[in-house]
Amino acid sequence: MKTLVWAEHENGRLKDASLPTVTAAAKLGEVDLLVAGAGVAGVAQAAAQIVGVGQVLVADDEAYAHALPENLAPLVVELMAGYDAFLAPATSTGKNIAPRVAALLDVMQLSDILSVEGPQTFTRAIYAGNAIATVKSSDAKLVITVRGSTFAKAVASGGVATISPVSGPGNQELSNFVRADIAQSTRPELTSAKVVVAGGRALGSAEKFQDVIEPLADKLKAAVGASRAAVDAGYVPNDYQVGQTGKIVAPEFYFAIGISGAIQHLAGMKDAKTIVAINADPEAPIFGVADYGLVGDLFEIVPALTAKL
Amino acid sequence: MKVLVPVKRVIDYNIRPRVKADGSGVDLVNVKMSMNPFDEIALEEAVRLREKGQASEVIAVSIGPAKAQDTLRTALAMGADRAILIVVETEVEPLAVAKLLKAVADEEQPGVVILGKQAIDDDCNQTGQMLAALMGRPQGTFASAVSVAGDRVEVTREVDGGLETVSLALPAVITADLRLNEPRYASLPNIMKARSKPLAQKTPADYRVDITPRLTTLKVAEPPVRAAGVVLDSVDALVAKLKELGISA
DSSP, X not given: OEXXXXXXXXXXXXXXXXXXXXXXXHTTSEEEEEEEEXXXXXXXXXXXXXXXXXXXXXXXXXXXXXXXHHHHHHHHHHHGGGOSEEEEESSXXXXXXXXXXXXXXXXXXXXXXXXXXXXXXXXEEETTTTEEEEEEEOSSSEEEEEXXXXXXXXXXXXXXXEEEEOOOSOOOSSEEEEEEEEOOOSSOOGGGOSEEEEEOGGGOSHHHHHHHHHHHHHHHTOEEEEOHHHHHXXXXXXXXXXXXXXXXXXXXXXXXXXXXOOHHHHHXXXXXXXXXXXXXXXXXXXXXXXSXXXXXXXXXXXXXXXXXX | OEEEEEOOEEEOTTSOOOBOTTSSSBOOTTOOEEEOHHHHHHHHXXXXXXXXXXXXXXXXXXXXXXXXXXXXXXXXXXXXXXXXXXXXXXXXXXXXXXXXXXXXXXXXXXXXXXXXXXXXXXXOOOHHHHHHHHHTOOEEEEXXXXXXXXXXXXXXXXXXXXXEEEEEESSEEEXXXXXXXXXXXXXHHHHHHHTTSOEEEEOGGGGTOOOOOSEEEEEEEOOOOXXXXXXXXXXXXXXXXXXXXXXXX
């Protein structure tokens, strides 16, 4: 099987999310990468280093800047004449583009797969991760988004892929990028961090969230996450949200601080290797999935923990 | 400008789904069903557009069992003007739903279609994007703000790194994220009024759409259960455990 993988990049840098997607694609067959964007020669160079990639297709055109799906989907559809499967990471960009490609190919997409069970068979989580479905596609071509946390990352250097320029239908004149409000952070990406420190509604305010959560995250070089309640209350921006509809994470250590553990939140973090819960309520559902729990006042416990680590 | 809002009847947000013993699916017998929460947000946004004078009519459409009438009556009580139910008693995949919605859009010619970004049962997150593709129109997915001006709509989207704003030519497809608005509750008088609002019943055959599934579900299983953990009695005990596990600070 020949597969085409959407390489996600930002500010001239290949994003980590592309690597587990390459691993998933390699389970199906040969892997080529598509790097689309404006001024992406550097990204293409980096993509060609990924072990297991045969060819990097580069569509360098202003129309493909900002990953507008209206312009990208026709490009992918044209390229898919030579491929059996299209895979994208299940990131906000991948989820935006892949179904548009699937519909144009008249294919039913497999969303957010957890594993490859066979050439047409995959597992995926449904009902906020409360059930795992094994599904088999009967479509002639496959369109798949891949959950990054359940596949190992492909090795990012040492590969020797060839780089080939491609072009597509260009700007469809349906949409324009206006602006991005992207927080610049020195912390690791939430979805690929080894340690995640997450806070919930019990923090009480944006200031307290900052005062309590950030020092522990600094100490552990961790990414910072949050429950939906904390985001809705305005303590932190939307991109911190972990859960069914936010980000899915599977770090080595997940600290759930003042998070009760609604099923929608558990859906986003229960694959973490070690879960630590700190909560005042001993009955909170988060203790049902935590490896280690501390019951008590988080405003005392967390600073003490930060000091002692 | 008409606004079309597809709504799905799904298991209630607060119910914990149970996998059937024979592994054929999730048990939905005698389980409380409600409107998909993201669709409530989509509907609220559509009603607000009408209240601001930017939309003339809000049409709710559902594809599902005859019981999805209840979901549509809720939509009418929340402010939709009329409803269309396309009755299908089996599960319909997002691709087929998108094809049916495309056929409805061809008839109704809406200026905007607003959908929930995903349904909380299959968690697919596909229908809006697929519909936009089939209509050949732009898409503003995961919307946290929508503003219509002239023949374009600006959509602020919740993306992995923060927020992104795009400008789309109308007609356009928008999918609602959690923070777009807070949906209203239907008042009792509005629930009563909804009973007399028009609700048309259709079938996929009326639209000549083939809804044959492309995916076969081989089995549905419980996720692996995490072994029960321990509640520790002190911060020192936790620090010791974390150091044992090799956490680096």
